[in-house]
Amino acid sequence: MDLEVLIENVLNALAAGITIGCIYGLMCIGLGLIFGIMRIVNFAQGELLMLGMYASLYLVTGGGVLAFLGPYFGPFVGALCAGPIVFAGGALLHRFLISRVSGLRTAGSLDDGHFGQLIITLGISLILQNGGLILFGSTPEAVRTPLASRAFELGPIYGDATVFLNKARLIACAVAIVTAITLYLVLEYTRLGKSLRAAADNPTAATYMGIDVDRAYRIAFALGCGITAVAGGLMATYLSFGPFIGLDYVIIMYSGVVLGGMGSILGAFWGGLTVGFVQQCSALVLPPQLQNAAIFVVFLLIVMLRPQGLFGRSAERA
């Protein structure tokens, strides 16, 4: 009996860890582009997640343009559509603010412009949080779908032990994986992707090769914003959120990116997956308040023991 309960709990935690982990993975890819590859310290990344949630909310509920899709398809299509909307916002942010403290303008300067990026993105974060409070109100919202309360049942596997796979999360997880793979293919094999990577790797050399570095940076930054927003839209289907939810996730994103090894898109995905997995599995042994502390402890341990990240390669040369 006890063994059955234990097995059921462990299996369910593993399943939840993997599904939520994949969504975290997508979220981390967004920051991975901005911080891992372009090396821009972005404190407003959590707020982009929040914007993705609200964009999806207003698209698919009430009188939103996508409301006709119904509660089954709507939330997921809404999540995907949140991407381009936040992408456009990210491009504007980069055009008017971020580009002044990053890229060619600060390459090689003392501290690589990080001090400026810190302040600017903190300012953006404050404006988005509090602007969100004014526009959206403080009531917690959720993109409701009946799928969130239904589950696939696997088993019984051992005795009565059954694995429940929440349908909303499972679909969200599938969408996240497809989005991540698409992005990876675009970055790896298209001309656009190659120019983005070249610009991030060595802006000066990329300029000499005829790449419009400023434009490449803008696209990469906006892409990072959009991807995180898609993840936000997906998370909105199974969790309630308010304008300040970004603060809870910004650390998780940084943990994921560092865990995966900076500069690698796949690494960021694996890092996010690991963080989600650790978070869900720690629920088995730790009280709820300590679950987030567990993430930070794991994060610290890995940063100390393998600073190049779990999946990264050390590229430093003296």
Place this chain on the structure above:
Amino acid sequence: MRVGAHTRLRRGGLALALVAVVYLIAASQVTNSYYQLILSLVPIWALFGVSWNLLSGYGGQLSFGHASFFGIGAYTVTLALVYLDLTPWLGIPLGALVGAAAGIVIGIPTFRLRGHYFALAMLAYPLAILYVLQYLGFQEVSFPMHREHPLYYLEFSDQRLYTLLAVILLAAGLVVSMLVENSRFGLALMAIRQNELAAEAGGIDSWRWKMRVLVMSGAIAATAGGLYACVLLVLTPDSVFGILVSAQPVVVTLFGGVASIWGPVIGAAILVPLAESLNAELGNIIPGIQGVVYGAAIILIMLASPDGLFWTVRDRWFRRALPEPAPVLPATTPVRQVVQHGHGGTELLRVEGLSRSFGGLRAVSEVSFSVAEGEILGIIGPNGAGKTTLFNVLNGVLSADEGVAALDGQSMLGRKVHQVCRMGVGRTFQVVRSFPRLPLLDNVIVGAYGAGLPDHAAVEAAVGALARVGLHRQAGSAAGQLTNKQLRLMELARALAGRPRLLLLDETLAGLGREECDEVLDVLQRLREDGMTIAIIEHTMHAMMRIADRFVVLDHGRVLASGLPRDVVEDRAVIEAYLGSKWLARQNA
């Protein structure tokens, strides 16, 4: 103390006294209790900013999580009062001690990381502590009231007394900051921020200095946090460990002027009243509008003045009024330390079977050679021959896989970069590593401090070294303004200031024109006449033919040939390595 420190300290102290008195007089006239609270908060956040500025501004170790120390101070004071009935008069110093200890505990693992990784790891600490405190049930701790002995328990009925205390503590923090900036401590920190490897090669033990500044910064932040708790009287983990608390010192310091004494004070004096009054005036009408305005304000200021207000104002209006005091240098050549001169003297450096691989690539492979006292050894070889790697192994940047390297019989391997420097090995880099914002003299003094010289002797050694390379006239100008040749000579002077026995020069002539090249060669020639021993890496054969006593030729990590220049140049293997086998075949045909 650094050059010109006394004038700067006197001026700073005077300004500090003036500002403190004016502030206190102004504060004593305020009767509205809410404004009184704001006036107490300004110096507290400024003090927190001062603490962050020491570590991240001067030392360049960006910390996103300074709330760890602030919160530790606040909780130490509060919990000691609640559970041990300890008065905050003792609780605040206790908090500072705990904050310093936290600095050690956090620093030992975290300083293994650099750059982004360090900044992010710091971010994780306060949040981990926050969740643990919530778990332990300290969500909300309030100060117990003591109506009998309010003064003994640091409970003032008049808010203005808190302001007085906060200003006193801030003044103390600023004095510490001024002393640091004007001592070798500050110079070491600035050197580490601008170029850590160069600082290490100059003999600076960067780990130790970073540890010291973190401990100091932790103690100051904890002091600010402890006082903050006394002013607020109710403590929640979010109010002292939250991410916005970590952001506060960063924002006030960067806004006011990073790596300047007054930056945090200016930032706090403008931003804290702005944020608080926005909160009070607008917070009730539209919740959130204060955050939007505040965010917009810091963005706008940052775009208008990227280095912070202090530097913008100073650069615009006071540049001419406050020149760096140009030190008076003797223009005469220094007394030559005449050492027995002549080639084939006693062996100074001995390298035997030294190897170093990167994965499958053997960058340095069983290299053996020796350098005799007073000679110039030229190390030549094509690109990728392993010359720089060899130097990196010799001065401790990289570890050796096997082999022996000994300076005068003492092994150089297994030591850290700064330790090798203190053995008497000076080093210059292929790409000049200067401290661009520091004046030339300070750039060179770093080398003298690195060798452990006391203040006076360090200045003398630096001045002497500058004279030896012929740069004494530029001593006052910032390194960022020098030409390439001058930078090369500056680096040479920095290495000389540590009174080395052996100089490792890595492509000192790279990127120089013919005439510039000759000038640097003349300097090297003079150094040899003074008895200096030099190993120099170089591509260009003709320059090396002029000064080197002996050659070692490296190719693919191995010693291809060694001996007198004339013999080496005629060695067929060397010609092949340099010019290719086809060329050799054509010559023979």
